[in-house]
Amino acid sequence: MKDSPPVQVPPPHPAKDALDHVGYRLKRAHAALRRAMDQALREHDLTVPHYACLEVLAARPGLSNAELARATFVTRQSMNVVLRGLQEAELIDRPASVETGRARPTTLTGEGRRRLSAAQGAVYAIEARMIETVPGERLTGLLEDLDRIARALTE
Template identity: 65%
Template sequence: MSNGITDRTPPADVTERLGYRLKRAAAALRGAMDKALREHGLTVPQYACLELLDQQPGLSNAELARGTFVTRQSMNVVLRGLQDAGLITRPATTDHGRALPAHLTEEGHHRLAAARSVVYAIDQRMTDAVPPKRLSALLADLDRMAETLGG
């Protein structure tokens, strides 16, 4: 009898498939982040953008889009919202082609610091659900899955 876990026979029940389980976990993470970030006036893509700009100031729209898993068109909207809120600055023009490098403002740093604590707490709750002796293997498995699918 096949259980779909110990052999390679795909489970008939879609809710037992790996992709479904990954999507369920991702949806739960996104929902928790949406709720927590709403209290800080941010969306998940805006928060991700602020995190990237904190680590690598001056990233372009295209670089930020790749790093936050959104389209360049969506990143334009995210950047406009962050700029309108006074959380980032971007020059009106640039000497280096079309890329407009973005930088956090002082308010952007403050908002990120406040939001980061709630996001990291969510990440820690998720991490705590995995037995410590299995965590590094799980992370390696997730990386291999992403690489296998070209991500």
């Protein structure tokens, strides 16, 4: 059987090449954000997953490993590593065991709240740099568009 020529699939929108696609541009923006956050958080002895976990726990104390993993976009196995690191640094409290079930609720320690507060300034400055590039009247629309994109890919 001879190999047939590949079928040409038209792009979903006018694009010169792969670098012009929406997905590529989203990934490029995400990579730039991640690099900036990695650099800023290094000064606070945190990684992006550590920081994300602290932010979520500040807003929703008592979440389980699985809930934290979902909220911070990592696997449960990765969250185990993140939580272990945060616990060793005495930034979070987790009971050794629970009376019922397996989920061990996690909360920030005083040092965890202090470290989060110190790191927030750096991270919020990065977000401010992103936002100032978007004309004010377009920011709400951009946020709504990003939410619609996420929903379209998860529903």
